[in-house]
Amino acid sequence: MIEVTGLTKRYGDFTAVRDLSFTVQSGEVMGLVGPNGAGKTTTLRCATGIIPPTAGILKVAGIDLAIDPVAAKRQLAFFPDEPRLFDHLTVRQHLAFAAKIYRVPDHEPRANSLLTELEIADKADQLPGELSRGMKQKLAIACGLLHSPSVMFFDEPLTGLDPLGIRRMKDSILKRAQAGAAIVLSSHLLSLLEEVCSHVLILKKGEKIADGSIAQVSAQFSNGETGVSLEEVFIRATGGSES
Ligand SMILES: Nc1ncnc2c1ncn2[C@@H]1O[C@H](COP(=O)(O)OP(=O)(O)OP(=O)(O)O)[C@@H](O)[C@H]1O
Ligand SMILES: [Mg+2]
Numbered sequence: 077m078i079e080v081t082g083l084t085k086r087y088g089d090f091t092a093v094r095d096l097s098f099t100v101q102s103g104e105v106m107g108l109v110g111p112n113g114a115g116k117t118t119t120l121r122c123a124t125g126i127i128p129p130t131a132g133i134l135k136v137a138g139i140d141l142a143i144d145p146v147a148a149k150r151q152l153a154f155f156p157d158e159p160r161l162f163d164h165l166t167v168r169q170h171l172a173f174a175a176k177i178y179r180v181p182d183h184e185p186r187a188n189s190l191l192t193e194l195e196i197a198d199k200a201d202q203l204p205g206e207l208s209r210g211m212k213q214k215l216a217i218a219c220g221l222l223h224s225p226s227v228m229f230f231d232e233p234l235t236g237l238d239p240l241g242i243r244r245m246k247d248s249i250l251k252r253a254q255a256g257a258a259i260v261l262s263s264h265l266l267s268l269l270e271e272v273c274s275h276v277l278i279l280k281k282g283e284k285i286a287d288g289s290i291a292q293v294s295a296q297f298s299n300g301e302t303g304v305s306l307e308e309v310f311i312r313a314t315g316g317s318e319s
Contacts, residue, residue: 077102078123078227078258083132085118085282092118093282096132100258102226105249107269108262110279111314116262117157119279120229123260124154136227136258150178153225157232159216161204167191168200170219178223190218193248195241209236217245221252228252228259234268246272266306276306280314 078100085093093115100106108116122129125141125148134141137151165173168187175183191197194214196207204212213236220228230249234242249272253259263269269276270290277287286293290306297312298304 077135077137078106078260079133079135080119080123081133081135083119083122083134084130085115085122085127086130091282093122093279096279096282096284098277098284098287100260102256102258103253104274105253105259105261105272107273107276108260108279109264109266109269109276109310114279114314115282116279117231118282120154120231120260120262124152124229125149126154150223151225152227152229153220153223155217155220155228155230155233157235159212161212161215163204166201166203167196167207167215170215171222174219174222180223183222187218187222190221193244194218195244210238210241213237214241217248226257228257230259230261230263232263233261234263234265242268266310270306278310278313286313 080099081097083093083096084091096119098106108119110116121127122132123134125145136148139148139151141148161170162173171183171187171190175187180186188197191200194217196211196214196218199207199211204215207215217233234245237245246268249259249261261269261273273290275287275289276293278285278293286296294304294306294309297309
């Protein structure tokens with residue numbers, strides 16, 4: 077479960093996220109949407125303990141990130157939009173390193189099954205410089221999943237994946253939610269969110285302007301029309317491309 081209460085993040089004088097609260101229960105996938113610069117990545121970085129919030133309480137699996145950051149981080153995985161890899165470690169060595177950090181015992185069978193699931197098993201002995209962009213992303217995802225996190229945050233997880241990779245990633249996300257993970261998925265691919273999310277939260281200029289099931293959020297911005305797509309709802313809710 078993810079609980080964010082009153083999150084505010086300022087960079088100097090600029091407020092990137094203001095008084096944001098939301099909850100994601102075990103088994104749920106929340107879509108986090110908003111125009112460029114709305115504060116999605118900032119929210120994810122705060123919720124995963126990468127940057128400190130200016131104010132607010134952030135809990136994962138019942139653990140307060142400010143009180144026990146190590147225990148909280150052991151429960152979660154963050155998949156950033158630009159994965160950082162180590163130039164001199166092979167694919168297999170990345171997984172061994174992740175296993176060490178997260179203290180995953182006998183990680184090899186699990187690492188092998190993740191490499192197969194993500195279709196990079198044939199690259200196990202290659203360095204990141206020898207991988208395509210999508211493969212690097214898959215490697216970062218494999219490393220993040222190795223410790224079986226109960227809480228996951230995805231920032232644009234499908235950028236760079238091919239159509240089959242996108243479908244597999246969708247299935248992977250749904251499979252983990254069905255197994256009880258609480259998941260936040262930030263993406264501009266609204267069709268993906270329609271397929272995968274139990275509810276969505278729309279951010280604009282760092283503030284929540286709507287949240288609820290896709291049907292509820294659609295109703296809020298559809299002016300009584302039926303069959304309004306999430307894309308149309310998004311454009312109406314956020315007022316075009318300005319954030
Ligand atoms: N380290 C930083 N220092 C100063 N300002 C920042 C910093 N990081 C982000 N910002 C600002 O905070 C705001 C929110 O940025 P953020 O990256 O959270 O947006 P986003 O919703 O993820 O956008 P996108 O859809 O483009 O990924 C932007 O105005 C951005 O310029
Ligand atoms: Mg972002």
